[in-house]
Amino acid sequence: MISVEKAFERIVADAKPLTTERLPVAQTSGRVLAAPLAARRSQPGCDxxxxxxxxxxxxxxxxxxxxxxxxxxxxxxxxxxxxxxxxxxxxxxxxxxxxxxxxxxxxxxxxxxxxxxxxxxxxxxxxxxxxFMGIDFLDKQIVLDAGTFMTPKSIGLAASAGHSHLMVHRAPKVAILATGDELAPPEQKSFAPHETVNSTAPQIAALLTDAGAVCTCIGQAGDSLKSLQAAIKKAKAADILITLGGASVGDKDLMQQALSSEGMELGFWKVAMRPGKPLIFGQIGDMKVLGLPGNPVSAFVCALLFARPLVDQLMGRPSPMPTGVPLPLAADMPANGPRQHYVRARLIGIPGQRALDPAVDQDSSLLSVLSQSDGLIIRAPDAPAAKAGEFVPFLPF
The missing domain is CATH 2.170.190.11 (Molybdopterin biosynthesis moea protein, domain 3.)
Structure with missing residues (x-):
């Protein structure tokens, strides 16, 4: 089991930006400019x-x-x-x-x-x-640097500088595979008591799509080696494969075995964090593999900490480890255990005087608590008890 910091370093640090593609300027929002952009004219061109x-x-x-x-x-x-x-x-x-x-x-x-x-x-x-002529920019002046994250305002600048197309880093293709015999699709007309609705796949897809990835849910696999192997083969064209579930140590947790049988070189398994301990990281050829836990909150936290920064890095955006911003607690918190804890919390109070209200129940299956939270309080391993008013790191989402 490795630390969160080591896990982040292994997942993100060696990830290089993907190849480039030329897109119409209006379609580059969320992309990263691959080369400096020089103006093709002065703006304005005369007084x-x-x-x-x-x-x-x-x-x-x-x-x-x-x-x-x-x-x-x-x-x-x-x-x-x-x-x-x-x-x-x-x-x-x-x-x-x-x-x-x-x-x-x-x-x-x-x-x-x-x-x-x-x-x-x-x-x-x-x-x-x-x-006056050129007060905005001059002909041949660099108006946007390589590495610029394109937004509507930078798209306007690029177009004003006379560019109809831009060279940007390609968006990562992410294949998302949900696993588990108990899973039922959300569109199913009715649900048996023993079934669990597959909420994690659309949740992770939305998180990474917002970061600029092109996500495809490649289906649901049952808890058998054959089913998992067949599903993994569908992801071979992806830059990142994200699996959901089967990463722990139970008799039905076959994900690591299935990935290894399909050629995965294991980077690590298990991270000293909660929720999210049974995290798998590896590589199949050029494809990065993240095996996330099956619990929806655990999967979300792992995707927030590791998958989204990996998408950023592959798109050419700097992706420092999410460490949070200091905010005061609204209530006391007990001492933490040996694993880094990501505690769901709400922001309360008026703007400028916000405080963090930790959720009472931190069970990793409770999506209702996650949806009502504004972010995660980061509790370092073996952190002592914290009193109301004490500043702690907070990672908003």
Whole structure:
């Protein structure tokens, strides 16, 4: 049995980002940029008006009433064709190109117009109400670094820089295999008392899909070596195989044997944590294998701590070990045992004065407690009793 830290290191530390693929920019949300992105143009490409008004030469404004002839107009997409000369102004609209020779825009509210002439007492201020060429970024400037996690805001920047497609790391393909003779699919019309609804597969699939993985539930296998072997063969095209159940030491816990018979090189088995002790990690060829416990809370905690960071690492995102943030306890907690304990807890109190309320019942089968929790209190091995008000690490989910 190894520590959580050692388990994390073995699972995540040597995982390298997957190969790259070229995707339309709008489809890259959640992906990681594989190379630096240089702008293909300056933004804006010329000086633009920030307001509706009149483009003028600031030298024309002396503090007294200035009178200028309107020589034409500049609209967004339809710039004034010539250069501004002495005594002239150009009607201009927001986003329109500032005519050559102009260096100030007077907002229309500060101008009186009579026919083709304007009158204003505006003070001279070169550059006022102008967005200068390249203030956002310049041609050939690196606008996004390699390793950038793409979000709607970075997608907008990439498109603005003139890119319709981006090179990103491929999303990991995750095969999820649920096991156990007692499992029944959620869509079954009715359930026998001895049956357990397969809730863990969709739960883990949702967790990893949110992290960017492409998840496929490859079915349910019974508690026989033949059934498990046949199901494992379906996952050979995956980057990660996640099995649910059969990882412990009972007579029906055949997962490790089945995986080994299909070529798995075992990395470790069992982690000094609760819930989640009977965790299997290994590799079949290039495919990472995580054998999670069958209890739904145990599986969720293991997926949160190990599977999601593994997905991050394969996508090119840095994935430090989840260590939590310090928050105060709302109630006393007893001393911890020899295994690191991940305690389900709610956040209570008002924003800025939050405290952690540990759930009374920490049974690893209770999904109702998990669904009502906001995260996990991390209790180190052999941690002493903690009093209300004491700060402890909290891992939100």
């Amino acid at each position: 633009l008006s920030a307001m509706d008004g009149y483009a003028i030469r600031s030298a024309e404004l002396t503090g007294d009433m200035a009178e200028l002839a309107v020589a034409g107009e500049s609209a967004a997409g339809a710039p004034f064709p010539g250069a501004l000369t002495s005594g002239q102004a150009v009607r201009i609209f927001t986003g329109a190109a500032v005519p050559e020779g102009a260096d100030q825009v007077i907002i229309q509210e500060n101008v009186e117009r009579r026919d083709d002439r304007i009158f204003t007492r505006e003070a001279a201020q070169s550059g006022k109400n102008i967005r």
